[in-house]
Amino acid sequence: MPNFIMSYLGSTVTPGEAGNQFWALVYVLIIFAGVSLAVVAMNWFERKALAHFQIRLGPMRVGPHGLLQPIADALKLMLKEDIIPAEADQFVFWVAPLIGLLAAFTVYIVIPFGPSQAVSDMNIGVLFMLGVLSLGVLGIVVAGWASNSHYPLMGALRSSAQMVSYEVAMGLAVVSAVLMTSMRTGTGTLSMIGIVESQQQQGVWFIFKFFPLGFVAFVCFVIAMIAETNRAPFDMAEAESELTAGYHTEYSGLRWSLFMLAEYAAMIAVSSIAVTLWLGGWLRPFPNLLHAPAWDFIFSLFPSLTFGALAAVAVVGAMRMPAHSYFQVQRIGLAVFAALLGLIALFLLVIAIAGRSSDATVAARLCEGIDCVYWFVLKVSLFMYLFIWCRATWPRYRFDQLMRVGWKVLLPITLVVLILTAIVGVIVS
Amino acid sequence: MVPITTIHYLVVAAALFVLGVIGVLTRRNVVIVLMSIELILNAVNLNLVAFSRMWGRLDGQVFAIFIVVDAAAEAAVGLGILIAFFRNKDTINVDEIDLLKW
C-alpha cells in the first residue's frame, strides 16, 4: 500500500493523463468534500464580513463568534418541509437544481491545484471550462419555468439573459489570456496546467504582462464573472426587494440549499479560473526572481504561519470573551478551535522544515504539494473576499443598465484588449 | 466483444436522422419541429466526424464546425419568424399556419 501511494505521488502527470481511474476518483471525492467545506466556510465568512462592513456583529450566538451557524443553517434546511407548487411540472422542478449543480461541479475537473494535481488536464481545458459554465444557464431557465409562477419566470428570464451576455465578454477575456501563452514559445496552449507553466516560463504573471493589457483583461474577466454568478451588484435576478428571490422563490429546504451550493461552487470555480489564467495558479510570488533555496524555505513557511496567525486570533478572541458563566462554553469551544489550528500549524511547520532541509522524497514531495495547494487556495480566498466586498459596497444595477454594461462597455473593451495584445505580441517577439 | 468501427457510428447517426425526420413530419408544435431539425443536423455532424476519423483527415471535423455555426444561425432566424408569426396569429400549430396572406 505505501508503494502504491508512493508510486502515485512520484508521478508527474495528472490521473487523467495516466489513465489511472482510481486516483481520479479519489481526487474527485477530495474536491467534492473540499468544495462543500469551502461553501460552508464561505457562508459563515460572508455573513460575518457583510456584518462588519455594515458596523454590526453578525451571528455570535450559535457557536463562538457564530462558527457553528452554517451547521445550524444546514440542519434547518434539511429538516424543512418540501413544498412543491400545485401546478408545477414535477420532474422538471426536481431536475432543475441538479443541472445547475452539475454545471458548477464539472468545472473542477480541469482546475489545477498543482503541477500534476488536477483530475484530468485536457488539451482543450479552457474550452471545456467555458462550455460547461454555459450549461449553468439552462438550470436557471428551467427552474424559473418549472415553478409555474410569474415572479420566478421573470427572474429566470432576466438572469439567463444576463448570464448569456456576460459569457461573451468572459470568453474574449479568456482568449486574450490564452493568446499570451504563445508569446515566448510560438505555440500557445489551451490546457490549464500549460497556461500556468507558460507563466512560469515567461517569468511574469499574465496580469502584469504587457501592462496594462493583462490587467484590463483581468478586470473585465472579474466583472464578467461577478455577473455570471449572479452576485451583487449584478444580482437583479434574485433581488429580494424587487423580485422576491427570483428563480428560486418556490424552492424550499434542501432544494434551495442545492441552488446555494451551486452558486457558491460556481463562484469558487470562476475564481479558480481567474487565478489560473492571470494570477499564476499555484506559483508562489516571485518564483524566478527569488530562486535561492533560502527563499524557497521562507516561502514554504507561509502555510504554517497562516494557520499560526489564525490560531493566535482565535486565542485572543477566547481571552476577550466576557467573564460570565454563559460564555464559558463558548470560551472553551474557541480555545479548542485555536488548539486545533495550532496543531495544524505545527504539522505544516514540521513538514516544511523536513521537506526543505533534507532530501527525503516523501517529505519533499508533500511539502511541494502542500505549498502549491496553499498558494492556490490563498489566491482563491482573496477572490472570495472580493466577492463579499463588492456585495457590501455597491448598489444593485438595474436590468437595462446591466445589459448595457455587458454589451456596450465590456464587449468593445475586451475586443480592443484582444487586438492590442496580438499586435503588441507580434511587435515584441 | 465486437470492436467499435465506423459502421456503428453511422448506424447511430442514421437512427438519430430518422427520429428527427419523424419529429419534423408528425409534430404539431413548430418549436418541436425546429428541435427535430437540430436533431437531423446533429446526425449529419456525427456522420461527418465518424468519416473524418476513418480517413484520418480533419476536413470532416472542420465541416462539422461549420454546420454547428449554420445551425445556430438557422435556429435564431427560424425562432424569430415563429415569434413574429405568434404575435400575429397567436398559434404555434403547423395545422393552423397555412395561409400566405390573411
Added chain:
Amino acid sequence: MNPGLHQALIAVDTTSIGPGMAPVATPFFFYLLSGLAIAGGFLVSTRRNPVHCALALIVTLIAVANLYLMLYAPFVAAVQIMVYAGGIMVLFLFVIMLVSIERASRDRRFNRFWPVGLATACGLMALFVSAFVKGRALFPDRMIAIPEGSNTQQVASMLYGEAGRMGQYTFAFEIASLLLLVAILGAVIMTKKKI
C-alpha cells in the same frame, strides 16, 4: 496492494487502434452514449410538453459531444457543448417560454397526416439499412490513429492558415461569420414590434 492489482485498476484498451493511444473502455461507453442519444431523440419526437423535449434534446447533444470525444475530435466536442447545448438550447427555452400558451400543451401531439410521415420515415430507415448492408465492404475495419495533442492546432491551421492544403477553409470561415451577422440582423428585425 500488489502491483498486479494496481495494473488491473487501469482500464484496458479494447479496440484495434495503434499503440500510443489513451486507453478507454470503448464498447461500454459507446453503447451507453448512443443509447442515451437515441433515447433522447425518441423523447424529442414524442413528448407532449415542449420543455421536456428541450431537456431531452440537451441530453442528446451532450451524448453526441461525448461520441465526438470518442472519435478523437475534442475541439468539435467543445464547440458542440458551448454553442449547441449552451447557446442554442437556451434560445429554444426562451422562445418556448414566450410562445407556449397553456392550451398548446393539451392539444393533440401529432398533426393530421402523421401516418404518411411515419411511413416516409420507415422508408428512409429501410433505405439506410439497405445502404449499410450492401455497402459494408466499403468501410475498412481499422481506424487510423490521429494524434490527439494537436487537434485544436490542426483545425485552427485549416481554418486560419494561408492558402494551400492548410488554410483551405479560410474563405468559408469568413463567409460563416458574415452569415452569423446576417442572422443576428434578421432575428432582431423580425422580432421588433415596429421596424
